[in-house]
Amino acid sequence: MKLMRTRESGFTFVELLVVTALVGILAMAIMPLARVAMQRQREIELRRTLRELRTAIDHYKDAADQGKIPATSIRSGSEGYPPDLETLVVGVRSGEGATEKRLKFLRRIPVDPITRSKEWGLRAYEDRPDSKSWGGQDVYDVYSKSDGVALDGTKYADW
Secondary structure, three states: OOOOOOOOOOOOHHHHHHHHHHHHHHHHHHHHHHHHHHHHHHHHHHHHHHHHHHHHHHHHHHHHHOOOOOHHHOOOOOOOOOOOHHHHHHOEEEOOHHHOEEEOOOOOOOOEOOOOEOOOEEEOOOOOOOOOOOOOOOOOEEEOOOOOEOOOOOEHHHO
16 A cells, blocks of 8 residues: 655745845846936926926017016016016916906926925026026026936036
8 A cells, every 4th residue: 555645835944035035136136227217207307397397488488578468567677588487377467458367377386306396496587508596587597406417417407
């Protein structure tokens, strides 16, 4: 008569240790790739946000040049650019009487995806193109206040 041996099913400690080590090694290899992917996504969002802000500033300037914004709403010496970013959100009155309406250029001031703040660097028309301080006259351009460097080696503040 043959005796049948029953083997208990399960994993040995060594097998579990090897699998855990392999999973750990794979996780360590994936982490840098995940960080780069997250940074790349924030950079894409920053470019989109800067484009949105600059487009709103351009639309304000176009409306001022076309006379849709009353001269009383435009500060002297501003060249028709908005006095601040909040003006793009709040809007300005256009027209008179029954045709009066409010022109708005942004729904909200977007958050800088790099600094995670609503604080943007501003430049006036009179400021130098590489200036990091705002003269306060008008908003001609915006930039990120981040001191960081992008994946392509450029500074976020230079975008």
